[in-house]
Amino acid sequence: MKLHAIQTGCVRIKPAQVEGRGRGLRRRLSVMTDRDWTRWLPTYAWIIDHPEGVIVVDTGQGVHLLESSRSLHPYHRWQVAFRLEREEEIGPQLRALGVGRFDIKRVVLTHLHVDHDGGLAHFPNTEILVSPGELRAARGWLGRLRGYLPNRWPTWFDPKPLDLAPEERGPFSASKRLTAAGDVIAVATPGHTPNHISVVVEDQATTYFLAGDSSYDQRRMLAGRIDGVSPDDDVAKATLDAINQFARGRKMVYLPTHDPESAARLASCTYVPLSPR
Numbered sequence: 001m002k003l004h005a006i007q008t009g010c011v012r013i014k015p016a017q018v019e020g021r022g023r024g025l026r027r028r029l030s031v032m033t034d035r036d037w038t039r040w041l042p043t044y045a046w047i048i049d050h051p052e053g054v055i056v057v058d059t060g061q062g063v064h065l066l067e068s069s070r071s072l073h074p075y076h077r078w079q080v081a082f083r084l085e086r087e088e089e090i091g092p093q094l095r096a097l098g099v100g101r102f103d104i105k106r107v108v109l110t111h112l113h114v115d116h117d118g119g120l121a122h123f124p125n126t127e128i129l130v131s132p133g134e135l136r137a138a139r140g141w142l143g144r145l146r147g148y149l150p151n152r153w154p155t156w157f158d159p160k161p162l163d164l165a166p167e168e169r170g171p172f173s174a175s176k177r178l179t180a181a182g183d184v185i186a187v188a189t190p191g192h193t194p195n196h197i198s199v200v201v202e203d204q205a206t207t208y209f210l211a212g213d214s215s216y217d218q219r220r221m222l223a224g225r226i227d228g229v230s231p232d233d234d235v236a237k238a239t240l241d242a243i244n245q246f247a248r249g250r251k252m253v254y255l256p257t258h259d260p261e262s263a264a265r266l267a268s269c270t271y272v273p274l275s276p277r
């Protein structure tokens with residue numbers, strides 16, 4: 001088994017989104033009033049080159065996001081900016097890696113935010129798995145109000161429901177095997193969105209944790225600092241604690257979508273440090 005990081009361009013957001021300020025509604029409003037910007041952060045998608053077939057986790061950004069500054073939605077217009085070239089979309093990068101469309105077994109989405117589903121158009125004939133709750137939240141005009149872009153989904157997009165079983169996996173309350181071997185597992189990591197999932201990859205002695213936006217980087221996961229957009233403070237904090245606890249029992253490489261260190265940690269197989277609690 002081999003994992004690859006695919007960088008699909010960069011994104012810039014508000015520091016108050018990366019790390020929430022205050023609690024509850026005040027925390028979420030502070031994203032809107034923050035006048036600063038982060039530096040450009042990478043947006044990764046992940047390729048699991050598995051003996052049972054390639055699994056793609058998230059599809060990254062698409063060039064349509066470059067129009068977001070003209071959006072009528074205040075978040076897209078004012079709080080986020082994207083940078084990418086067409087060749088940085090996931091499709092061309094998979095071809096460059098020598099991964100053909102028939103090699104891909106399935107695509108799994110951690111959630112449906114625009115920088116995770118932006119490359120869907122490259123997978124017209126592939127099974128795509130999405131949490132049913134996430135799909136409900138993202139659909140229709142209410143989804144658009146919440147900042148999703150269902151109008152940008154390919155017309156054929158009809159994902160297969162990724163129903164997690166109420167089967168505990170370490171500290172995670174629900175999980176689902178994604179391979180017959182049981183070495184790739186979706187786990188419930190509610191917080192950033194209520195139905196957000198992460199993907200655990202067990203490869204011999206090493207565990208890889210494809211965290212999506214569970215946290216924006218490893219440091220904030222370890223510190224238990226939730227982001228500015230999670231709907232529920234306590235749920236988001238409990239997930240960060242669960243990931244932290246999970247990491248302490250094993251040799252784990254933690255790979256959030258936007259952590260500037262993710263690709264380097266994957267390349268050097270750098271484990272989560274044991275943090276005092």
Ligand SMILES: [Zn+2]
Pocket residue numbers: 111113192213
């Ligand atoms: Zn997100």
